[in-house]
Amino acid sequence: MHIILLGPPGAGKGTQAKSMSESLGIVHISSGDLLRDHQVRGTELGNTARSYMQQGLLVPDELIIGMIEERIRLPDAQVGYVLDGFPRTVEQAQALEKALEDQGEAIDRVVNISVSEEELVLRLGGRWICRQCQRPYHEVNSAPRKQGVCDDCGGDLYQREDDVPEAVSRRIKVFAEQTAPLIRYYREKGNLVGVDGEGSIEAVRESLLSAVA
Ligand code: AP5
Secondary structure (H helix, E strand, O other): OEEEEEOOOOOOHHHHHHHHHHHHOOEEEEHHHHHHHHHHHOOHHHHHHHHHHHHOOOOOHHHHHHHHHHHHOOHHHHHOEEEEOOOOOHHHHHHHHHHHHHOOOOOOEEEEEEOOHHHHHHHHHOEEEEOOOOOEEEOOOEOOOEOOEOOOOOOEEEOOHHHOHHHHHHHHHHHHHHHOHHHHHHHHHOOEEEEEOOOOHHHHHHHHHHHHO
C-alpha cells in the first residue's frame, strides 16, 4: 500500500504517519526527517538543505526527488509506505508517479488533513520531538510521561529551529502557495480523501484509518 499524507505544517502528518505505519505494517517515510538526518550526518545535501529549512522555504525539487527515489527503492519499503511531507510540488508528484510506474506500482490513497491556521500555530509553538526516534510530542496536547524524555525510546526531546514564529508563518504561506495545488491535482486523479485534523489525536487516527481502508 502506498499512501500520501498531505497537510500544512503542524497538521499532524508525522504523528499520524507513525501510528498508521504501525497499524498497517508499512514503512513511515518522512522527507523532513530524512533531511534532518542528512544535517546531523553533515552530508552535502544536509548542509545545502539547512538554510532553506531554517527559513521555512522548500528545498529545491532536484535535491529532494533523488533522496526520496533512493529511499523508496530500499528493501524495507517494498511492503508499502506512508509518505509524510513528500510530494510538496507538482513536479515532485510527477516524479513519484514515474518512480512508482517503473516499479509497476501506483499511489493508492492521498489523504489531505485540514487544520485551521490558528491551531497550527499553537501546535508548532508547543511541539517537542525525540532526537532519537523523531516521535513528536506537545507540551499540552500530548506531553511525555517524563518532561524532556521520549516515552518510547528514552531519547532527549528538542524543539525544531524552524518552529520559531517567523519560520512557522513562512512555512504556512509556502504550503498555501506551493503545496496546496496538489490537493486539486490529486482530486482530479480521483484518489484524494479529506480528513478533519482538528479532533483529538485518537479521533484523527480513526478517521485516517477509515479513509485508507
Ligand atoms: P517537515 O519536517 O516535513 O515539516 P512540515 O511539513 O512543516 O510538517 P511538520 O513536521 O512541522 O508537522 P506535522 O504535520 O508532521 O505535525 P506533527 O505530527 O509533528 O519539513 C520541514 C522542512 O523540510 C520544510 O519546511 C522544507 O524546508 C523541508 N522539506 C521537507 N520535505 C520537503 C519536500 N518534499 N520538498 C521540499 N522541501 C522539503 O504535529 C505537530 C504538533 O501538533 C505536535 O506537537 C503534535 O504532538 C501535535 N498534534 C498532532 N496532532 C494533534 C491533534 N490531533 N490534536 C492536538 N495536537 C496534535
